[in-house]
Amino acid sequence: MSVTVRVPAKVNVQLAVGGARPDGFHDLANVFLAVGLYDEVTVSPADELRITCDGPDAGQVPLDRTNLAARAAQKLAERHGLAPDVHIHIAKDIPVAGGMAGGSADGAGALLACDALWGTGASRAELLDICAELGSDVPFSLLGGAALGTGRGEKLRPLEVGGGFHWVFAVADGGLSTPAVYGEFDRLNEGVEVPEPVASQPLLDALAKGDPAALAATLSNDLQAAALSLRPSLADTLAAGTAAGALAGLVSGSGPTTAFLTVDAASAAKVAEALGASGTCRMARVASGPARGACRLG
Numbered sequence: 001m002s003v004t005v006r007v008p009a010k011v012n013v014q015l016a017v018g019g020a021r022p023d024g025f026h027d028l029a030n031v032f033l034a035v036g037l038y039d040e041v042t043v044s045p046a047d048e049l050r051i052t053c054d055g056p057d058a059g060q061v062p063l064d065r066t067n068l069a070a071r072a073a074q075k076l077a078e079r080h081g082l083a084p085d086v087h088i089h090i091a092k093d094i095p096v097a098g099g100m101a102g103g104s105a106d107g108a109g110a111l112l113a114c115d116a117l118w119g120t121g122a123s124r125a126e127l128l129d130i131c132a133e134l135g136s137d138v139p140f141s142l143l144g145g146a147a148l149g150t151g152r153g154e155k156l157r158p159l160e161v162g163g164g165f166h167w168v169f170a171v172a173d174g175g176l177s178t179p180a181v182y183g184e185f186d187r188l189n190e191g192v193e194v195p196e197p198v199a200s201q202p203l204l205d206a207l208a209k210g211d212p213a214a215l216a217a218t219l220s221n222d223l224q225a226a227a228l229s230l231r232p233s234l235a236d237t238l239a240a241g242t243a244a245g246a247l248a249g250l251v252s253g254s255g256p257t258t259a260f261l262t263v264d265a266a267s268a269a270k271v272a273e274a275l276g277a278s279g280t281c282r283m284a285r286v287a288s289g290p291a292r293g294a295c296r297l298g
């Protein structure tokens with residue numbers, strides 16, 4: 001008996017970041033959009049907790065108990081008085097440390113899969129609660145679609161989306177550490193009164209209408225300057241994507257993946273081809289959103 005769950009990556013169409021809180025986190029207005037690049041998490045009974053991973057970036061994924069999928073299994077087991085004896089296999093297609101929430105996806109996927117395998121029957125609210133304990137982005141990986149995340153990003157309000165959006169993701173060589181990018185944001189804003197983060201109404205309207213040109217005009221990421229400061233070469237990738245015909249480009253979350261919104265699927269294919277040939281990224285991937293959140297495949 002095994003259970004497989006598929007979980008999407010995300011792009012942040014708006015990431016408004018407030019000043020550092022006393023607990024070290026930052027309050028956000030984080031508009032998430034799930035996109036169709038997926039990890040698949042399969043769990044099956046085993047003598048002890050064990051993780052395996054395959055995929056192009058598998059070598060960068062920790063296979064010990066720090067893996068978010070392992071932590072998810074442990075947390076669920078602990079709450080229900082079970083032993084977390086399970087083999088978790090991750091088929092990884094989401095770039096690692098790329099600002100696309102791949103680790104969060106695996107955490108949400110393992111949680112849903114273990115709940116089904118063990119018959120724990122956790123409610124949606126309990127699953128979301130465990131997700132929030134695992135990390136700020138994990139609740140959204142479970143939910144999918146589009147949502148506004150407030151607090152540190154874990155308090156979600158689902159958003160209406162009026163149509164599909166076609167994206168190209170330029171995957172960089174190597175990752176960027178999320179805490180390092182937030183740290184650079186703090187350094188760049190030293191002595192500055194950082195305003196309260198607020199969701200942009202024109203951006204929410206563009207999502208609701210499914211209007212790519214309007215969404216392109218309102219995309220924003222307050223972590224972009226910090227990611228560019230740590231990885232200046234991302235400016236070349238952004239320039240290459242817009243020169244190739246994207247409506248707009250931005251850094252995805254803490255980066256270093258850059259995301260390009262295009263007018264339709266044909267344009268996305270052209271932009272991906274040009275970016276792939278530009279020498280400014282490791283590879284370019286096409287994906288559309290909104291995508292469904294974590295769901296059981298078998």
Ligand SMILES: C[C@@](CO)(OP(=O)(O)O)[C@H](O)COP(=O)(O)OP(=O)(O)OC[C@H]1O[C@@H](n2ccc(N)nc2=O)[C@H](O)[C@@H]1O
Pocket residue numbers: 012015024025026027028030098099100101102104134135136137138151152153178179182252253254255
């Ligand atoms: C930037 C974002 C945008 O969606 O995603 P990524 O680009 O990493 O995918 C998120 O805020 C990342 O969320 P996630 O990766 O779950 O972060 P967590 O594990 O909760 O926190 C890791 C570290 O990031 C910083 N952090 C995270 C969230 C937040 N609202 N404020 C923060 O300052 C803190 O330094 C924290 O110790």
Ligand SMILES: Nc1ncnc2c1ncn2[C@@H]1O[C@H](COP(=O)(O)OP(=O)(O)O)[C@@H](O)[C@H]1O
Pocket residue numbers: 060061062066067068069090095096097098099100101102103104106107175176178254255
């Ligand atoms: N299942 C997992 N997949 C990928 N990375 C993981 C996983 N579990 C823990 N990590 C750790 O989390 C870090 C951030 O990875 P990831 O979630 O892919 O990126 P990001 O936070 O930029 O979206 C990795 O460098 C890795 O050390």
